[in-house]
Amino acid sequence: MDVEVCKSINLTCGNFTNKDILHVIWEIEPYVGKSCRLAKSKIHPPEDSCKDRRQVKSKIGRNNTEEQFYLHIPEVEYRHEGIYKCEAVYNGGAWKEHIYLNATVPPDIFTSIKRTSDAKLMLVCQAANAKPAGNIFWSPWKNSSQKHTTNSNGTITVESWVIIPANETLENVFCNVQHKAWSTIHYGHFENLHGEENGLQEIRLWMAIPVILCIVFLVYTH
Structure with missing residues (x-):
């Protein structure tokens, strides 16, 4: 079971x-740390060796007679990841189940x-600080490069880049990011790419002005 942090x-x-x-x-x-135990009973006092905000609660069903116990985690954290083994005992039988809980973090x-x-032009797309790692793919460009970096908190940053001709339009270039915390594909901020492209053009223009002035000066002085 995957649950967002x-x-x-x-x-x-x-x-x-x-x-x-x-x-x-x-x-x-x-997965990391010591095991602990939580229990809720109609007969015995409750147990809690976890000593955190996790707790077993009970709720009454719609007909106000059936009761169900459930484990409540108000805010999932990395330390909550692990195997949750439950046993429910009732008159006439018992139920056992294992739940594998994984904390997920969607990327920035x-x-x-x-x-x-x-x-x-090198177009760079980052799916940063995710758990598990995000997937990056490009459209229409297929020949991309990637690197993965594991951060100190256990999250992963994926950086992908494509190199395109300087005169290529960015209008139809898409960086697509997939992650299991999302039900749909998320896209990069391409309006920023266009802005940076314009900025590069402006830089090229300002760099050309001194050259032009120098040429004009040489022409007139000779």
Whole structure:
């Protein structure tokens, strides 16, 4: 189960409610750190060796007779990742289930333009600080390069770039980013790319002015 960081979630033990349920036990084995236990019972006092904001709550069903216990995490954090083993015991039977909880972080998208040594344009697209890594692909250009960087907090930054001719229009160039936290594809900020392209043109113009003035000066002095 993938849950976005800072989102709240309720984990239920089985897809049922039963008015005869006796207790629910959650054995939590985090990917990093020590295991802990949470339990809710109609007979015994509640248990909590996790000592954080996670807690087992109960709710009454629509007919006001069936009760279901669920594990509530108000804000998912990286440390909550792990295996959640639950056991629900009720009169006449028991239910066991394992839930694998993974925290996800959608990427921030950044774009920029750089000038190569041979005067071509390098379009750069970043899917930054994501967990797991975002996927970047380009349209219509296919020959892109990529590098992955693992950040200190466990997130991953993917940087992708394509090199195109200096006179190529950027109107139909798209940087597309996919991530499992999103149901649709997100695009780069191409209005910024156009702005930077214009800025490059302005820079080229201002760089040309001193050259033109120098040529004019040489012509008139000879």
